[in-house]
Amino acid sequence: MRIAHIALWTDRPETLRDFYVACFGGRSGPKYTNPAKGFVSYFVRFDDGASLEICSRTDIRDRAARPHLGYCHIAFDCGSREAVDAVPQSCVPAVTALRANRA
Numbered sequence: 001m002r003i004a005h006i007a008l009w010t011d012r013p014e015t016l017r018d019f020y021v022a023c024f025g026g027r028s029g030p031k032y033t034n035p036a037k038g039f040v041s042y043f044v045r046f047d048d049g050a051s052l053e054i055c056s057r058t059d060i061r062d063r064a065a066r067p068h069l070g071y072c073h074i075a076f077d078c079g080s081r082e083a084v085d086a087v088p089q090s091c092v093p094a095v096t097a098l099r100a101n102r103a
Contacts, residue, residue, distance in 0.1 A: 005052060007054075019098055026044035026045060026046050028044050029045065041055040
């Protein structure tokens with residue numbers, strides 16, 4: 001058995017999609033929209049076959065209605081301890097750009 005994908009809820013799907021693409025080399029699929037449910041999602045796929053579904057729904061954008069967004073835990077296998085140690089440094093430009101876009 002293998003996990004097909006991991007899904008998480010967010011109120012900013014494009015920002016989160018951009019983060020996983022920039023920091024972890026994911027490839028984003030097209031935006032999926034279900035207007036009847038106010039649902040939007042993106043699948044971000046990684047080279048090893050793992051997928052992350054980033055979801056948003058209009059009825060959970062109000063902070064009082066959605067106290068628990070996100071997921072509990074996700075782990076990325078970078079291949080070596082050195083590669084894990086390099087991830088924060090390699091993400092600095094991407095995180096800086098994402099923060100600038102929020103302003």
